[in-house]
Amino acid sequence: MSDMTDQEKQLVEWLADMREEEALPLANKMLLEEHVDPMRVLELCRNAMDIVGKRFQAGEYFLPELVLAGEMLDKIGAIAKPLIKQAPGAAPSKLGRVLIGTVHGDLHDIGKNIVTFMLDINGFEVRDIGIDVPVQTFIDEVKSFKPAVLGLSGFLTLAFDSMKETIEAIEAAGLRKDLKIMVGGGQIDDAVRSYTGADAFGTTAITAVSLCKDWLGVAA
Amino acid sequence: MNAPAAEGASAAYDARWQRILDSVALRQPDRMPVMLYATFWLARYGGITCRQLMYDYEKCAELSERAILEFEPDAYTPMLFASACGQALETIGFKQLQWPGHGVGDNQPYQYLDREYMKAEEYDEFIFDPTGFYLRTYLPRVASAFEGFEDLPYFPGLHYMRLVAGIRPFAKPKVREALEKVIKAAEEIGRFGKHNAIFNQRMAGLGYPLTNGITSVAPYDFIADYFRGARGMMTDLFRHKDKLLAALEKSSIFLLRQTVAQAQASRNPIVFIPIHWAPDNFMSDQQFRTFWWPTFRKMMIGLIDAGLIPMPLWEADCTKRLEIIRDIPAGKCIYWFERTDMVKAFEVLGDVVALRGNLSSSLMTTGKPAEVDAEVRRLVEQVFHKGGKLILDASFGVPDETPVENVRAMFQAARKYAG
Numbered sequence: 001m002s003d004m005t006d007q008e009k010q011l012v013e014w015l016a017d018m019r020e021e022e023a024l025p026l027a028n029k030m031l032l033e034e035h036v037d038p039m040r041v042l043e044l045c046r047n048a049m050d051i052v053g054k055r056f057q058a059g060e061y062f063l064p065e066l067v068l069a070g071e072m073l074d075k076i077g078a079i080a081k082p083l084i085k086q087a088p089g090a091a092p093s094k095l096g097r098v099l100i101g102t103v104h105g106d107l108h109d110i111g112k113n114i115v116t117f118m119l120d121i122n123g124f125e126v127r128d129i130g131i132d133v134p135v136q137t138f139i140d141e142v143k144s145f146k147p148a149v150l151g152l153s154g155f156l157t158l159a160f161d162s163m164k165e166t167i168e169a170i171e172a173a174g175l176r177k178d179l180k181i182m183v184g185g186g187q188i189d190d191a192v193r194s195y196t197g198a199d200a201f202g203t204t205a206i207t208a209v210s211l212c213k214d215w216l217g218v219a220a
Numbered sequence: 221m222n223a224p225a226a227e228g229a230s231a232a233y234d235a236r237w238q239r240i241l242d243s244v245a246l247r248q249p250d251r252m253p254v255m256l257y258a259t260f261w262l263a264r265y266g267g268i269t270c271r272q273l274m275y276d277y278e279k280c281a282e283l284s285e286r287a288i289l290e291f292e293p294d295a296y297t298p299m300l301f302a303s304a305c306g307q308a309l310e311t312i313g314f315k316q317l318q319w320p321g322h323g324v325g326d327n328q329p330y331q332y333l334d335r336e337y338m339k340a341e342e343y344d345e346f347i348f349d350p351t352g353f354y355l356r357t358y359l360p361r362v363a364s365a366f367e368g369f370e371d372l373p374y375f376p377g378l379h380y381m382r383l384v385a386g387i388r389p390f391a392k393p394k395v396r397e398a399l400e401k402v403i404k405a406a407e408e409i410g411r412f413g414k415h416n417a418i419f420n421q422r423m424a425g426l427g428y429p430l431t432n433g434i435t436s437v438a439p440y441d442f443i444a445d446y447f448r449g450a451r452g453m454m455t456d457l458f459r460h461k462d463k464l465l466a467a468l469e470k471s472s473i474f475l476l477r478q479t480v481a482q483a484q485a486s487r488n489p490i491v492f493i494p495i496h497w498a499p500d501n502f503m504s505d506q507q508f509r510t511f512w513w514p515t516f517r518k519m520m521i522g523l524i525d526a527g528l529i530p531m532p533l534w535e536a537d538c539t540k541r542l543e544i545i546r547d548i549p550a551g552k553c554i555y556w557f558e559r560t561d562m563v564k565a566f567e568v569l570g571d572v573v574a575l576r577g578n579l580s581s582s583l584m585t586t587g588k589p590a591e592v593d594a595e596v597r598r599l600v601e602q603v604f605h606k607g608g609k610l611i612l613d614a615s616f617g618v619p620d621e622t623p624v625e626n627v628r629a630m631f632q633a634a635r636k637y638a639g
């Protein structure tokens with residue numbers, strides 16, 4: 001943060017410390033009154049989210065902080081993005097693509113949303129295709145998005161079979177080569193990983209991030 | 221369905237129930253109790269769809285009885301109430317669940333819809349007058365039979381001739397229609413309740429106690445799941461901290477009163493309380509100590525003081541909470557753990573509560589009978605035979621997809637290794 005102004009440091013600190021009532025008015029003032037480059041404000045937000053992610057990984061922050069951080073980011077983004085007048089040049093490079101969705105039959109999304117958020121702030125390009133996703137939709141999305149990693153989420157025990165079916169169908173479609181598959185959710189353990197044929201499993205967003213980093217050769 | 225005269229059934233009932241009471245009181249039972257908790261697994265067991273199970277009281281009762289007589293559990297959960305509720309949900313127009321034929325497939329269990337059922341700006345109204353908020357706002361939101369209650373009069377303040385004049389809204393077509401629907405729904409739910417009661421009487425006559433007559437909820441989970449939704453609740457910890465704490469305090473009082481009254485009416489002291497928001501990953505230690513635990517503890521003490529036995533089911537992994545939730549009177553509760561390591565739970569809580577669980581869902585659904593047997597043996601050796609008052613069950617009852625041979629293995633192993 002050495003190249004930041006005091007005001008910029010303040011914004012990053014307030015966002016990272018969950019001080020929404022102070023951070024949002026400051027961001028609005030910078031964008032709407034002082035006409036700070038919206039790309040710069042979004043970059044500061046990313047810096048703050050890096051800190052949030054690190055605190056989450058360190059066990060200092062939990063789900064409530066991630067959810068609030070996501071909402072603060074959305075609110076600032078809603079004001080900043082319309083102010084971007086021209087293409088800002090190359091978008092920040094992403095580490096790799098991750099496709100994620102809750103398998104068919106299961107309507108749960110909290111865990112999946114947290115994983116999506118954590119992967120996003122860790123630099124991955126994430127496509128979240130929602131809940132109760134049919135097998136064919138996963139196949140179509142793998143073909144079009146060409147992810148390096150596929151994350152299958154599920155909370156109910158019925159998800160075990162849905163995950164297995166999805167992975168088998170992806171293999172049958174010849175899409176498994178070069179694709180790593182992780183399964184995650186409150187009931188998932190190594191027995192489920194083995195049953196479904198996934199490469200790895202996790203019960204937290206932190207595991208999802210470290211799996212993706214390992215697979216894509218990103219230094220932790 | 222009259223209860224058949226079964227010789228010795230009464231003694232068997234008493235022996236089973238005593239086993240559970242001994243465990244709760246931290247006395248050594250004559251053998252390790254083992255429970256049968258099943259919802260949609262009954263559909264698999266009986267070769268019918270989840271939808272059929274939800275809509276056919278007789279079939280659900282038949283399968284429940286067949287399972288109870290096959291496995292001979294020390295107690296069973298209210299299976300009809302948890303499973304055969306399709307008609308009840310339909311007549312009340314329940315909006316918080318999707319169930320077979322209503323949003324999910326015929327062979328899928330019902331699923332709760334996590335939504336914002338109360339807006340943040342409605343906290344004040346909820347705290348000031350929860351009954352009024354229920355009548356005019358919450359009930360129409362969560363069940364269509366109540367749509368029309370928005371026009372009910374505002375009762376507090378009605379007095380003398382203004383009270384007489386104040387009831388005019390009851391004649392409004394919308395209110396009249398809603399009342400008719402609610403009465404119709406109540407009649408159907410009455411029939412449902414009667415089937416439930418008859419089934420339980422029949423099982424008692426055959427020697428099998430019901431684990432719990434009623435369920436309840438922790439104040440935090442009540443507000444998070446059924447009012448604010450997950451996202452709203454998590455941001456309330458920062459944005460509406462004081463109002464949330466006030467709502468939790470208020471809720472703990474009426475939840476306690478309601479739970480005590482219902483448990484006493486059910487004549488069963490055990491109160492099953494599924495716990496959703498306590499897991500280690502869901503909030504910090506400080507947040508847990510501030511928002512989650514105090515009102516739940518207060519409620520548990522109130523239940524214990526009323527002679528009841530709280531049975532919280534601590535979902536997911538609650539290892540980091542064990543020292544905190546230890547702070548209750550000894551010999552009064554059953555703590556059911558889903559993914560918390562049972563040996564660790566025994567080490568921390570073995571002198572305070574009976575423990576229930578916890579064969580994992582993955583083992584039950586994807587494992588082999590020999591693996592189930594080995595896991596029961598491990599729990600018996602490391603908990604029950606070391607003095608832990610273990611009540612054996614799967615981590616959240618029998619998962620819907622469990623092969624029947626794994627359920628047989630669980631019960632057989634319980635008898636083999638612990639009486």
